[in-house]
Amino acid sequence: MTITRDEYPSNPMVLRGINQKAAFPQYQPVVMLEKGYTIHWNGPAPRTTFLYLVNFNKNDWIRVGLCYPSNTSFQVTFGYLQRQNGSLSKIEEYEPVHSLEELQRKQSERKFYFDSSTGLLFLYLKAKSHRHGHSYCSSQGCERVKIQAATDSKDISNCMAKAYPQYYRKPSVVKRMPAMLTGLCQGCGTRQVVFTSDPHKSYLPVQFQSPDKAETQRGDPSVISVNGTDFTFRSAGVLLLVVDPCSVPFRLTEKTVFPLADVSRIEEYLKTGIPPRSIVLLSTRGEIKQLNISHLLVPLGLAKPAHLYDKGSTIFLGFSGNFKPSWTKLFTSPAGQGLGVLEQFIPLQLDEYGCPRATTVRRRDLELLKQASKAH
Incomplete structure (x- = not known):
């Protein structure tokens, strides 16, 4: 089967379908709403065709033109198919009209138009009912159009040569792109979600x-956000946060800003100012020519000293303690460039941090496993 969008007839999509050897092979093309398509066959036109409005919201529509021999007669019906028991309800008959213009005027009605000169059977597929959430079908059932074609022709039904350029349409925009943002995009993209086996x-x-x-x-801020709490700084320098890894949801123990003129003080702070058993979050702003702290980040989890001179931005996640977690990371960007938005998830209250053992959490999964083991 071949499906062609009227705006791009030189780029048809050929579908092999699933269950090709079955009595009813199935095809699942992806279409753009409010556009016209023609459908052609690589053999004789099928005598019975079902068109399902899958993932259509109420009032969504497309126009289709299916290829048939010019002497074909049709019976076209609409109904709601109940997938649970296969029953069909609210059946309606389609009636023929005499022109494509009349069909366009009556696209909300059950009408079809057969252009015998090109062999195309035109009808609008327009959803009548709402659907719940992301259900494939509507709340009333799966909206289905059934086409029964009567013809004695066994010729291949491919109407491409006759369909275009007659039914070609100049590409048009259904929904225009929004204007490009000039500032930092707030709330763009998707936030990461923690997937864990524990x-x-x-x-x-x-x-x-x-x-x-x-x-x-331009004045856009640099931000470290911890559990939704923003710590913002707008002047060149370094922001360093120290967080208790044993507190839930979180407890900030230190917040220190090192201005550009005083950034050398961070070296002494990293040596003596960070208490044991602490999460360290560090972010720079502006171009800091001499950030001589690389060797001081090694005890905080960095694998080896890194080159931190003439960087655009530096971000570091570390841990002060006798344990080197796998989540410790260093990010840098070339001069003049930023790192955009980075998001990380840090596990809390690990035994390896040296946290006091919290109240035992009831592990319902382990209880069920023990019960199942005893049963066998």
């Missing part, structure tokens, strides 16, 4: 916003 662990969501040079000059 849902009893607690995680601390941490997000960094690191603007580039142009965005910084």
